[in-house]
Amino acid sequence: KICDADGVLDADDDEIVVATTRLETMLGDTAVCIHPADPRYSHLHGKFVKHPYLERVIPIVLDDELVDMSFGTGAVKITPAHDPNDYALGLKHELPLINVLNEDGTMNNECGQYAGMMRFDVRTAMLADLKERGLYRGLEANPGMRLGLCSRSGDVVEPMLKPQWYMSCTELAQRGIDAAASGDLNIVPESQRKNWQRWLEDIPEWCISRQLWWGHRIPAWRISTSAADAPDSGLADNDAWVVERTEAEARTAAAAKLGVAEDDVVLVQDDDVLDTWFSSGLFPFSVFGWPDETPDLKTFFPTALLETGQDILFFWVARMVMMSFALMDELPFSDVFLHAMVRDAHGRKMSKSLGNVIDPLAVISGISL
Secondary structure (H helix, E strand, O other), rough: EEEEEOEEEOOOOOOOOOOOOOOOHHHHOOOOEEEOOOHHHHHHOOOOOEEEEEEEEEEEEEEOOOOOOOOEEEEEEEEOOOOOHHHHHHHOOOOOOOOEEEOOOOEEEEHHOOOOEEHHHHHHHHHHHHHHHHOOOOOOOOOOOOOOOOOOOOOOOOOOOOOOOEEHHHHHHHHHHHHHHHHOEEEEOOOHHHHHHHHHHHOOOOEEEOOOOOOOOOEEEEEOOOOOOOOOOOOHHHOOOEEEEEHHHHHHHHHHHOOOOHHEEEEEEEOOOOOHHHOOOHHHHHHOOOOOHHHHHHOOOOEEEEEEEEEHHHHHHHHHHHHHHHOOOOOOOOOOOEOOOOOOOOOOEOOOOOOOOOOOOHHOOOOOO
């Protein structure tokens, strides 16, 4: 329902209709978006809407990039904490980012009467409540919907806002581009050089943290103090961390940051691990004993030829180049040969996750009945 900034409903009982395939995410809505040139909604510019479930008044915002006037009702609900496109729009329009999910799939305390319920149970309950409140406007099939499923468990993947660690790649990626352009890095076949350029130019920050049970643990510690008379550090949440090579170095840095003695520092290391490709990117020099100055490292790094599949040109090859520039200040190899991919009968890459791997020895020699 249309209302003013104070939540007073429109005298004409005007409304705007939005569609969603994930009804439970409405609890995290912080705006409704329309196209600025849509004549149907020109009278709603600068207006607000009353949230159908919560005591929340949210703005109607205008955006000509996210909204397709010809699709659906031309009005899009915005849930910045649970959709990548909505997140970008939320930052653009400075909208609140409200996460409505707990890690176990239940709804959190932002969800009013639905707090503590499982997300799909909430979907059913919210639909019934919407009808009871006279706000239900119909159900339509959406053949174009794409549903993300976990390759291991088959469960529905739920996008949600989580704090992560990021690495700036701009400078390192540019060195990779320059190396290929100068011929210092030779990529074969030549057709893949365009892909190299495409991957590395305008490269975004790399999210290097993963919530897995194995891997290189991120060397970041959340810091606090156990001293009763310690001064208030005034640290914002993102500043309440130190990143160091060892726990001892982290304790020293934390003491300086908090202005207390090292004995009064409490450190809690982040449980996240580094992205697998981050760890794999260390391969060209870590196998020779790096960071120690070993005879093997001196003798065999950098190597000459890397041979691998073209599907991981960016995920592995580019990461090895960037890591070597960052930590060794030189290319890890001079030539990259990207071989063709052996695929299954459906054109899919063979992978253990899909279970479509064929043993090449069985193809050559046959198998017993």
